[in-house]
Amino acid sequence: MSKIVPQFGVGTFRLTGQTVIDSVKNALEVGYRAVDTAQIYGNEAEVGQAITQSKVARQDLFITTKIWTDHYKADKLIPSLKDSLQKLGTDAVNLTLIHWPAPQLGISVAEMMHNLLEAKQQGLTEHIGISNFNIDLTQQAIAAVGLDNIATNQIELSPYLQSPKLVDFLQSQQIDITSYMTLAYGKVLNDPILFEIAKHHQASTAQIALAWALQQGFSVIPSSTKRENLIANLKAQDIQLSTEEMQMIAQLDRNGREVDPENLAPVWDESK
Template sequence: MTATTLPNPGFGTFRLEGDTLRDSLTTALEAGYRHVDTAQFYGNEAEVGDVLADSGIARDEIFLTTKVWHDRLVPGDLEKSVDESLERLKTDYVDLLLIHWPSPNDEVAMEDYLPALQKVKASGKARHIGVSNFTCAQLDRAVSILGRGEILTNQVEVHPFLQNRQVIEKCREHGIEVTAFMPLAVGKVMEDATLKQIAERHDASPAQVALAWLKAQDIVTFPSSTKAKNIRSNLAAFDLTLSDEEMQAIAELDRGERIADPDFAPDWD
């Protein structure tokens, strides 16, 4: 496993559907994105599959991620749900298959669903496997079940206002890559005075600064946008280098502001 396993950045498809999804993803592919993040829960796997099939880009040039929703974690049903995802995505395999959320209240034991996930990988239907929204304790447990080196990533919410340092440290301890969702804090980064100030210095946007901050920490992310201009500028952000002082100023913005916190979420660190 290397830091180049996951192309950075990817393109996120959460809350995108229909023509909006098709137009945005087509623009992203044309701009050069080759990592696409979707999920069963997003309800757009079929449209993502259509765009990828119509793009003319070879399948092996795309890094495609999808996720199993927590109502499909029972062994047997998990594998069936993956077959359904592959059919919608019009592909024989995904590059990365994630458990989207740990089973609420351990309704399905991790000792049951993680080996089922591993079985999907062994069958060739997923090149890599990982988890999402796992806490430090859940990561320890997952590694004890599957062994070190089996979990490629933990996809968690990370942005300047929720820096999730404990979980990031735990991932690194286990050799697990961190992928960050909601990197722009649903647009809140655009309003922050510190980020605006740094952005002005670089002739960039606060969104680009937030993305460059993640890249500087070797965190993979996949911003989402419906505007062609933003899709391209998000990609350009990965050429931006921040100074140590600027990184420190952003570090001080952490206020534990969690956006994705459904009622079935685990007890966060």
């Protein structure tokens, strides 16, 4: 089980305008209590609007945002987070992440983490963490602010990208793992192995992929614009995969990375 990050949240990547408002409102109505956004998504104000319009009390929600690379320096990070809070309609978020390590920017991990820790100390965010960090950069973040201040590493993980080295390291440090792109932009949905397992559980392949992640203790943040899919995704929590089924899914790893932006991504740890 995740220690800090709720196991199931709704993602908002690539959703904007009324689409994201409807998605988040639907998610909150059907039982989601964690919402994941980011400065670069350009939808924090709409996410905030959806939260305000919902009947869910703020203290029952877990809101995550991520600082964009333009805002890592000391004079930018806190003002940018305050701007995010205003858009989200809250005095503080539950979790704020460094979105990408962006080594090409020439800002050290220590510097960006210290600036983020300052935001936590000012009460703007309950927890802080990292996203898209490899093992080396995660170690640098731990060295900078201490293990207690790394709530999660949010990384791309799916049956096609299992990153065992990085996962093993994070779990050895007891850092929560948040899996994004768990369905690999939908690519895993037509996988014959997942179909076979899904048939056995009278489930969908999406539910099996999410159950695979949950069973390893990852938090997941799938997004959907359809209310029925939001409901179906939640039901992945009720699926218990057998050891044999987990092994079948382990064989699907092909280092199939979907998100690898030049100048922002680190040098990834080898898959095997």
